[in-house]
Amino acid sequence: MDPIRSPESINSFFINQIKGYAIFATDTEGIITAWNKGAERLKGYSEEEIVGRFYGILHPYEYQQSGVPEQELKLALENGIFEKEDWRKRKDDSLFWAKVMLTPIFSVDGQHIGFTKITGDISQQKELQDRLAERQQNALENKNKELRKINLDLDNFIYTASHDLRSPITNIEALMEILKGELQETNCLSADTEEVLERVLASVGRFKRTVEDLTEISRLENGIHENPSDEILNVKEVYEEIIADLDDPIKHKLCFVQTDFQVHQLKFSKKNFRSVLYNLISNAVKYRSPKRDCIVRIYTRLEEPYVVLSVQDNGLGINKRHREHLFGMFRRFHDHVEGTGIGLFMVKRIVDNAGGKIEVESEEGAGSKFTVYFKSSM
Incomplete structure (x- = not known):
């Protein structure tokens, strides 16, 4: 077979034409063995600079110190693939938000011979997501602020209404008692009239209890953010x-x-x-x-x-x-x-x-x- 047209040559040529993604290979220990043009463009390292080095150099320093690169290799081998969105480092030490995929490579006879790594820069996507999340958070905070104001207005209304209703309810109750007494003194209180009066007084009583309950609800709502009692x-x-x-x-x-x-x-x-x-x-x-x-x-x-x-x-x-x-x-x-x-x-x-x-x-x-x-x- 013509070596120029061999599958290996075609694959290598194809991979090197991909400029938007960093694609490279490592051995079983994570030492870089192949490096495409997209990796050079994205990471800043030339093939001569990076081949033979541990791929963990492409991680932020704190990741390297905590063993993240080694853990990724382990997970990829155990699960057949490792995928994540996370921070990665360029040669100039600048960081970018990346989508990474680490895959183990096996020989024809099933022997583990290394890993392939594909990395894409999705910093713009993350920036858009962060801005959208910030807008949503601001909208939520504004909505909560509006709801708190509505609740406060409602609490004030309940308190004012219940306070203002107490006096006329008490007056109605007192007047009904006076009316009942007057009717009894003048022998004008029939059984039917007395039943009507009792029903009115019972209704007034229920009205009073409802007003008292509304006042209690207002007290509870106003006490939501109070410190717990030390009692x-x-x-x-x-x-x-x-x-x-x-x-x-x-x-x-x-x-x-x-x-x-x-x-x-x-x-x-x-x-x-x-x-x-x-x-x-x-x-x-x-x-x-x-x-x-x-x-x-x-x-x-x-x-x-x-x-x-x-x-x-x-x-x-x-x-x-x-x-x-x-x-x-x-x-x-x-x-x-x-x-x-x-x-x-x-x-x-x-x-x-x-x-x-x-x-x-x-x-x-x-x-x-x-x-x-x-x-x-x-």
Whole structure:
């Protein structure tokens, strides 16, 4: 065969015509044995300067010191190829962002005889990607700034509206009580009229509770970035205060509460912890099943890095399709008892704001278990 037209000669000629990529070969130890014109153009070394040297010279100095070139050879041999986008070094020590592909070479009989390396300069592509990423980051920051302003405006509106509504609601309630008294004194209060008055007063009461809840939501939203409380609370004391405040079901023994406080103290805002525990206990009592005795189990335990609070009941439970909406604002899934649907929303906000988490296990007709994880150094 004409040596000029041999496959080896044609391949060598073809590779040398590629100017946009550095293509070279090494032996099994990474010593450069062949070097194309594209490599000379991209790397700055002539064939005479580079052949016989370890290919690691083309890596940044810190890569050379940490053994990156040797690791690449090892990975290429193990996996059949090594590909990466990373920094590479020219002869003048300048760096460029490269796409590299290192492939082991084998003889006809399967013996490993060396490696081929293809390197492309993708610095412009990386620059465009970085600029795009920077624009996206700036757009995201501007959007977040806009959302924070909207949230602040909404919080201010909620606070102002709830504050301004308190006075007329209180006046309506007082006037209705006066009207009821006047009708009683003049013997004009019929059974139908009294029922209407009671319904109006009940509606006013629900309105008042909703306004109070909105005020509490505003307080929680404004406290998102506040420092965590240094207050150390006594779990049992807070629990006993809540039980004393709860109405008939506890006092009349319609519900039985079992406790196991393995953790007695917690570094947390007392009023926020009370709100969490109160809502969980009151919900367990409120949504008790009429088919069995109401039993509520409450315990705390240490599960680093959390203090865990669990409230479990044997009540009505929650339908599976409702669970994803459980912590939404004004969400209610049982209509036979009064409520604004705001309690669990506030519980989750308190827990989230403090860096904790809440989990729910529930089966419709069997009961629910709420587990709260408080981050604490106690």
